Amino acid sequence: MSTMTKMYDVAVCGGGVAGCAAAIAAARSGMKTVLIEKQCILGGLATSGLIYIYLPICDGKGNKVMGGIPEEMLKRCTAYSPFELPEAWGGPVNGDNGRTHKSKIRYESCFSPAGFSLVLDQMLAEAGVDLWLDTMMTGCEKDGDRLTALYAANSSGTIKIAAKCFVDGSGGAFLARHAGCRIHTAENFVTPWVVEVSSHRTSMKVSGDVDIRTFGTFNENFSFPACASGKDVTGFVRNSWALIREYYDQLPPEERKRNFPLQLPAMPQLRKIAAIDSFHNIEDSDCETHFPDSIGVAGDWRGSLTTVWETSFGALVPRDVKGLFAAGRCIGSTGSAAWEIFRVIPAAAMTGEAAGTAAALCVKSGCSTHELDVKLLQKTLSANHCQLFYPFFNEG
Ligand SMILES: Cc1cc2nc3c(=O)[nH]c(=O)nc-3n(C[C@H](O)[C@H](O)[C@H](O)COP(=O)(O)OP(=O)(O)OC[C@H]3O[C@@H](n4cnc5c(N)ncnc54)[C@H](O)[C@@H]3O)c2cc1C
Structure with a gap:
């Protein structure tokens, strides 16, 4: 080309x-x-x-x-x-x-x-x-x-x-x-924001059953140093995913049918x-x-x-x-x-x-x-x- x-x-x-x-x-x-x-x-x-x-x-x-x-x-x-x-x-x-x-x-x-x-x-x-x-x-x-x-x-x-x-x-x-x-x-800390289908109001009711849910607050275990390398970004994003999975995994199976993630952020949520x-x-x-x-x-x-x-x-x-x-x-x-x-x-x-x-x-x-x-x-x-x-x- x-x-x-x-x-x-x-x-x-x-x-x-x-x-x-x-x-x-x-x-x-x-x-x-x-x-x-x-x-x-x-x-x-x-x-x-x-x-x-x-x-x-x-x-x-x-x-x-x-x-x-x-x-x-x-x-x-x-x-x-x-x-x-x-x-x-x-x-x-x-x-x-x-x-x-x-x-x-x-x-x-x-x-x-x-x-x-x-x-x-x-x-x-x-x-x-x-x-x-x-x-x-x-x-x-x-x-x-x-x-x-x-x-x-x-x-x-x-x-x-x-x-x-x-x-x-x-x-x-x-x-x-x-x-x-x-x-x-x-430094950055992880608080993933996710669009979810939800049976109850979480952070923002967009309409009907769709919310944007924010996960977690400042937590030293999820604090990341300045993200200069691509591998750091991968680690940061995968850590966010783990936090999200952890939340849905603890829901009873019935509730998981009504509450599930619909869209993940397409950019690393680094402040x-x-x-x-x-x-x-x-x-x-x-x-x-x-x-x-x-x-x-x-x-x-x-x-x-x-x-x-x-x-x-x-x-x-x-x-x-x-x-x-x-x-x-x-x-x-x-x-x-x-x-x-x-x-x-x-x-x-x-x-x-x-x-x-x-x-x-x-x-x-x-x-x-x-x-x-x-x-x-x-x-x-x-x-x-x-x-x-x-x-x-x-x-x-
Ligand atoms: C979890 C979280 C919650 C937040 N909450 C709020 C809030 O409630 N309200 C609020 O006002 N702000 C909030 N912020 C901050 C805010 O969203 C951003 O800081 C702000 O939108 C930054 O805008 P920007 O245009 O400077 O940068 P970005 O939004 O980062 O825009 C940069 C753009 O450049 C593009 N780009 C990067 N590299 C290249 C390249 N090499 N070639 C071409 N394109 C490239 C990217 O794709 C992107 O579209 C939050 C941030 C986080 C992480």
Whole structure:
């Protein structure tokens, strides 16, 4: 098979929430944009990993902290699902966002993983993104320290995708790693989420007898070191399967006829894989701190916590490589609380939109990713309804 070459303004690796947001933002900015995804479903961990909660885009005190694509995705993710946004955020009276606790008033919602993938496909098509599914990035080419092309494999053979700027939305910084970026890693624990046919309500009643069940909580016996190798990932996934089997094995035979797994996650449910070494690796001390170069705000989604985090643009920019931005859970967010805040769906959409917009501005102005005028990026994001700063710091 031959190697064909394709040329784009912006190339995005990974069709998770972050990669989709980045590709949509770049294409809406007028860029000829390609998105490559190794699976045949969009949304990454949020959909093929069977995650079903679009965590809040508010601060827990009644204030919205994200606009732009994260808000657009939240509003649209319920389209093919039984869920609706809370009334306080524009949903119907008595709308049920699927959340049973007090966060019913938070700006968040459950969604159907399959339904969300269909919505993302619509959004990419509307923006004019050239989407390549079943296409896996396998390597890259550089000119000095600048990324100039990536290599991808699919049933046509090997494709060289040359672009003026790249976004890594691969979840594990896989493109950045191929390009020689240093990375940070962290520990993972196993809590498998599975679609099951169930006679009783477990975690989420999708409809009728179908639930998404979450298994287990943090357990040191199931804690895994940073998953750098393919064999580690195999061990992690098989451990999840063992936990699931253990649950169904202890059910009485009659009950097993009415309660059984229907779908396993198609992606390893690793929360943290790798974060790029960036110009601003977000630390826990960055919580509730104002950053003049902020490109977006993330609210704390954990329980009743209501801290708020501005996001320094430097977290999206790898130190070691030019021509590349990171988006989603592989941005330079390395503090243990910080990575928790920034690895989830709304923050992935927020950093994705910023990375795609930044890539488009680099192409338009002909500047390097290390020299982009942050004020210009902020002006563009603001014009697209993104919220850059949190106005209520120090108000107690
Ligand atoms: C058990 C668990 C529960 C969670 N619960 C929630 C929750 O309730 N709410 C929430 O908001 N978040 C939750 N999260 C986190 C959240 O789902 C993810 O962190 C988020 O969706 C990450 O998005 P992303 O786009 O950065 O990365 P990913 O979703 O990892 O997307 C990366 C994409 O890149 C693709 N890709 C990777 N390598 C290549 C390659 N070489 N070539 C081509 N494509 C490639 C992948 O197939 C994937 O589609 C949970 C995570 C876990 C593990």
